[in-house]
Amino acid sequence: MKKPLVSIIIPAYNAANHIAETIQSAINQTWTNKEIIVIDDGSTDETLKIIKSFDNQVLKVFQQANKGAAATRNKGLSEAKGEFIQFLDADDILSADKIEKQVLAIYHLTDALALCSTIHFEDQKLHTSFSPSPYEEDFLKTSDEPVKFLIKLWGGFDGKGSMIQPNAWLIPMPLIRKSGLWNEELSLDDDGEFFTRIILNSTGIVKVDDVFNYYRKFSGNNNLSSSRSYDAFNRNFTSILLKRNELFKYSMDEYAKRAIARQLISLAVACYPRYINLTKKIIKEINKLGKYKYAPISGGPITRKISVVMGWKTARLIQYIINQK
Numbered sequence: 656m657k658k659p660l661v662s663i664i665i666p667a668y669n670a671a672n673h674i675a676e677t678i679q680s681a682i683n684q685t686w687t688n689k690e691i692i693v694i695d696d697g698s699t700d701e702t703l704k705i706i707k708s709f710d711n712q713v714l715k716v717f718q719q720a721n722k723g724a725a726a727t728r729n730k731g732l733s734e735a736k737g738e739f740i741q742f743l744d745a746d747d748i749l750s751a752d753k754i755e756k757q758v759l760a761i762y763h764l765t766d767a768l769a770l771c772s773t774i775h776f777e778d779q780k781l782h783t784s785f786s787p788s789p790y791e792e793d794f795l796k797t798s799d800e801p802v803k804f805l806i807k808l809w810g811g812f813d814g815k816g817s818m819i820q821p822n823a824w825l826i827p828m829p830l831i832r833k834s835g836l837w838n839e840e841l842s843l844d845d846d847g848e849f850f851t852r853i854i855l856n857s858t859g860i861v862k863v864d865d866v867f868n869y870y871r872k873f874s875g876n877n878n879l880s881s882s883r884s885y886d887a888f889n890r891n892f893t894s895i896l897l898k899r900n901e902l903f904k905y906s907m908d909e910y911a912k913r914a915i916a917r918q919l920i921s922l923a924v925a926c927y928p929r930y931i932n933l934t935k936k937i938i939k940e941i942n943k944l945g946k947y948k949y950a951p952i953s954g955g956p957i958t959r960k961i962s963v964v965m966g967w968k969t970a971r972l973i974q975y976i977i978n979q980k
Contacts, residue, residue, distance in 0.1 A: 658688040659762060661754055661825075662737030665693045666727035670745035671701040673871065678709055680748040686755040689713055692731045697721030702745075725837035725845045732836060740826045747822050748782055748869040756866050757825040766833070766858045769825040770795055773868045782869040791817050799859035802905045805851065811914030821846050822868040830857060843887050844894035851898045855905060888926050888933060895919055896940065912944040920947060927971045 663681045667674050674693075681691045694717045695703045706716055719730060728742060739762075741754055757769035772787040772795060794817040798804040810816030834852040838845055854860070883891075899915045923937040941947060962970035 656762070658686075659738035659758065660736060661686055661689045661739045661741055661758060662731070662735035662828075663689060663691045663741045663743055663754075664728060664731030664735060665691065665743045665745055666696055666724055666731065667693060667698065667702050667706065667745040668696040668721065668724075668727070669698045669700045669702060671698070671705055673746035674702055675705050675708075677743060677745050677747060678706065678714070680751075681743060682709075682711055682713070683751050684749065684754045685752045686758060689754065690715060690735070690737060692717070692734050694719065694727045694730050696723070696727045723839065723842065725839045725841065725849075729836045729839065732831065735828065738828055740828055740831060742821045742824070742826075744822060744870075746871045747820075748871075749822065750867040750869070753866040753868065754825060757861075757863050760861045760863045761825070761827070764858065764861070766827060766830045766856065768827075768830070768854065768857045768860045770819070770860050770862050771823050771866045771868055772864075773820045773823050773870050775870050775872050778871050778873050782871075785869075787867070793817075795819070795862050797860060797862045801854045801857050801859060802902070802911075804860055805854050805902065806906070806910050806914045809914035810917045811910040811912075814913075814917065816914075816917060818847075819850070820868060820870045821850065822870065824850070824853075826853060838894075838897070841890050841894050841897075843883070843891040848894045848897050851901050855901055883925075885930050885933065888922070888930055891922055892919075892933065892937060895922065909945075913947065916941050916944045916947045919944075924967060924971060927968060928975055 663684070665677060665681065670677070678691065678693065681689075691711070691713050692715045693706050695706060697720045703718060715734065717730060717734065719727070732740065739758060741749075743749065753771060757771065761767045761769045772792060774782065774785050774787050776782040776785040794808050796804075806812060808817055808819065830853060834856040837849050841848055895915065895918045898918070902911050902915065919937050919941045923934050923941065926937065927934045958970055958974060961973060
């Protein structure tokens, strides 16, 4: 077997605390025929200095003014020479044989994707001391039916959905050429929109066991629904509509509609009451799909009780007022 080249693309922005560990993780991959492409996206800390401290013949370093993650990944793709693409965020880690086992699983297939388990680990703690989520594992199955795989991931069958972090995938470069680049107009859920096209254009998904994507989680993050701007919410809305358009090219059955409605409902609840007009636009799109119950409001038993008795809008309004104090 001729060993295909794998391009590992690492976009980095103000990642000085973790970029060295991430690059070392890429260097340590047992798959030897690889190139590591690191793009500094206008960092203002020591990120670029740390990147340049690596003396490794497979490391290719690029620098640009800040353009965002999607544009940075596209820059990496434009420089990549590999037959397979591994995206790797600048604060995450891959198990050493992740790429090797995934290449061996799909190199003989056409336009198939390789997938592995993701382990969420807390910053400042040993990543290998954590385990995959049993809940998430239920969505990570080998499948030759990409449409059903995606609908299940989005909760279209039973209302239970999940997410797959981008590092978990290994993607054939021809599949990216067929599916298109990252959408640089999106700031939230740009990965969801990109991988919707990738998955739907694939011939199937191969789950590779016993290799891992280690996804770093940081404590003290603010609640997203209270910190996002109108523009961010609106771009998230656009992303869901784009995903809907792609999915409906393949299926418009009740399960597909429910998969999209579930995402729109979650966004509508998160937007309210801060952006009432945007909430109305989202609800209008939900109503086109059918009649669906709105998602339970996150919070304690009192909040959930208010949602049941007085409606989700009242519950969200109370949450919003409390969070402003």
